[in-house]
Amino acid sequence: MPRLSAIIIAKNEARNIERCLRSITWASEIYLIDSQSTDETCRIAAEYGAKVVQFDYQGGWPKKKNWALANLPFENEWVLLLDADEALLQGSEQEIAAAVQADDSIDGYWINRRFMFLGKWLKHAYYPNWNLRLFKHCRGRFEKLVEGETDSGDVEIHEHVVVDGWTGRLGTELEHYAFPSVESFIDKHNRYSNWEAQLQVELDQKNGGVQLQDKTLSFHRRMKLATSRLPMRPFLRFCYIYFLQRGLLDGIEGYYFARLHACYEWMSVIKTYERKRHANRRLGD
Numbered sequence: 001m002p003r004l005s006a007i008i009i010a011k012n013e014a015r016n017i018e019r020c021l022r023s024i025t026w027a028s029e030i031y032l033i034d035s036q037s038t039d040e041t042c043r044i045a046a047e048y049g050a051k052v053v054q055f056d057y058q059g060g061w062p063k064k065k066n067w068a069l070a071n072l073p074f075e076n077e078w079v080l081l082l083d084a085d086e087a088l089l090q091g092s093e094q095e096i097a098a099a100v101q102a103d104d105s106i107d108g109y110w111i112n113r114r115f116m117f118l119g120k121w122l123k124h125a126y127y128p129n130w131n132l133r134l135f136k137h138c139r140g141r142f143e144k145l146v147e148g149e150t151d152s153g154d155v156e157i158h159e160h161v162v163v164d165g166w167t168g169r170l171g172t173e174l175e176h177y178a179f180p181s182v183e184s185f186i187d188k189h190n191r192y193s194n195w196e197a198q199l200q201v202e203l204d205q206k207n208g209g210v211q212l213q214d215k216t217l218s219f220h221r222r223m224k225l226a227t228s229r230l231p232m233r234p235f236l237r238f239c240y241i242y243f244l245q246r247g248l249l250d251g252i253e254g255y256y257f258a259r260l261h262a263c264y265e266w267m268s269v270i271k272t273y274e275r276k277r278h279a280n281r282r283l284g285d
Helices: 017-022 041-047 064-071 092-101 182-206 215-227 233-244 247-284
Strands: 004-010 029-034 051-054 078-083 086-088 106-117 130-136 140-142 161-163 166-179
Touching (some): 004 017, 004 041, 017 041, 029 041, 041 051, 078 086, 092 130, 092 166, 106 161, 130 140, 130 161, 215 233, 233 247
Parallel strands (some): 004 078, 106 166
Antiparallel strands (some): 078 130, 106 130, 140 161
16 A cells, blocks of 8 residues: 555535545545535545545635645655546556655656546547646645636646656556536636636736746746737637647547637636726726
């Protein structure tokens, strides 16, 4: 059994939580960080031996994942961070056990993620998608990209874990069931676009940008900054996913996925304009 502490982030995830928990039954410690779920999420987690901790968000920073990293009394040095709608692929236990037991200089590991959309794994759009999920908890924290209120909920959106040390990559992968329906995609990205708008407002005020933390993220961050003031951003987002990432090879699901992200880009553009107008009005009062 790998000596690590798994952290699962959840709110009303009764549909997903059991799949997630089944994929990490071998973890020596499991925490469920819940946001006052009203369904069976907590009961199911407790049946799998998870320690259920309630998170009471007060706005601002820290948000849920960073709060957990800073406050939970972990029994182990290594932590594995998962969302309730994610699940590790079968056979991951052996590789993760070897990673946490290795006597080397690695302090964190990136895990690739498969996006499941409308019941299908998108093998091209948003793939590969590397996230730093396995790391020594005393060395890893989420970067803080936004200072102001985002109205996006109590969970970090596009912030990434930054580890003070060397990182590597694992061969095992995650399946991400974030968008089982179009409704769920729109609901989540309505909140995500609030975050994107606030980030853009602050970037404009700083007249610079977010310092890039890792080579894995450099291309995406540079492209976001370079295209932030370009016209036709929704069309460019569609082209990036459908053509450059070859989402066209994912069939009709890949096309819908790219079109929905173009809509997400539109929401971000319009909400950025809205926030800037409100800010300018306040300055004029």
